[in-house]
Amino acid sequence: MSPAAHGTKLTSTIFFICTITLLSLLISSVGKTESYHPPQGTLVVTGDPWPPFADPNDPNLGIAPCILSKTLTNPESKVKMLFQPWARAEIAVDEGRADVLINCAKTDRREETYYFSNPYIKIKLVLIKRSDDPFVYTGLNSLSGKRIGTVYGYAYPDYFINNEKIYKDPVKTISDNFKKLHANRIDLIIDDELVATKQLLNMPTPYSNNFEIIPTEIAPIDLHIATSRKNPSGSKVIDLFNANLKKIMDNGVYQDIMSAYQANKSSIK
Template sequence: MRPLFCVLGVLAVMLAAPALGQAKLRLVADTWPPFTDAGMPGGGLATSIVTTALARAGYPSEYEEVPWARALLGVSEGRYDVLINAWYNDSRTRIGQFSKAYLTNRIRLLKRKGDSFRYSRLADLYPYSIAVVRDYAYSPAFDSDIRLHKVPVRNFSSAVRMLAAGRVNLAVEDEFVARYNLQREPESVRNVVVLVEPALGENTLHILVSLKHPEHRQIVERFERSIEAMKADGSYARLLRQHGF
């Protein structure tokens, strides 16, 4: 009986974990410091959390940064397996499976210093032009309101420079991303803009696993279990501290 138990034990381990030597998951994100940036330790906070959780779940991975629109297209076509830094959007469920949230982003408006603009509800934005990063989702209400005058731009740097130059009235971005990137803008930009209270909204951050991957459900389930384990053993909190959160 002992050899039989050994065989059954080996089979159980093989079924419970991904096969050894399996292909690496192809992770993708746009450059979005301090969350995703190949030039930062661990690739940024989000990259560190996701790669650690996937590794603990038994999935080796490789990471690439491309413009946001290309990242989405790559996930939809199956050229990438996992989009690291996705806010939930109904339309994206047609190309990938979302995990549960692993971080939360606070979305803020920016205006020029001295501007009398005040924000309390979405209708307050109707008279103004707002720089938004092309193909980003901010909040369901903001994204779907056709009365808003949105000006698509390539990235936050383009948005805030247009704002500083008076080419748009407002810009919008995650609070931590805005603060991080403003420190890297020239004084002529960072000293003339200010964040607006209250926040436009909060977005939860997820991984989006391509539906083209035959194990997308399993990857999401194992990723979520790893995140819970990381929170329980303190490793999740350590990563937050390491990245200044």
């Protein structure tokens, strides 16, 4: 099967799985959170573009919105997907301009601020280098002195963040990191394996050949939806999501979604 035919089949499969309930899933993108005021009665879900987990260019908006279409929507309610940089998404939830934060990893600080759902995906952190870079990863110590591209607000392992010998250089998006890596302004990028692979697949071949993914021994990280502890309905949203997540895991719909996105390695068993 040609790549084009495979892509058509994949899109059709995902559309069939998600389209009915996604009719009530709206999409928006804003430049400043302070200018946004959600309609009354609308459940606002927010996060940054992070294909394939959250993708404004995907008709079904990515894996997480597809799962939310099966767990948080019903005929009486609407869910609005608000794409914005991660740091702004956190502020929007903290200040009550959004209700749900998607693709959120637990940290001690966040657990003081948010209610967390059961995990619905897991990620595997990898490194990306320039193809002409002779660097060989042999563990955390081999990153000493390296400039590592990160993303503002993302949660990374404490032993990585707290290592002062590793220089972290945050930007708004992983796409910005690839631009900086190509320009030799950073040495490496750290991000999820599936996300990095998706980025490379979406690049023109001559450009994508400039990069190489390096596996690491970093343990997989569970991701959740989160709601503010200041939100009176926050815990109820989490309970609803958890109950319906179990249902779609039991009836096979969850695995159908993950398989349609070729994301089985990111599935929660």
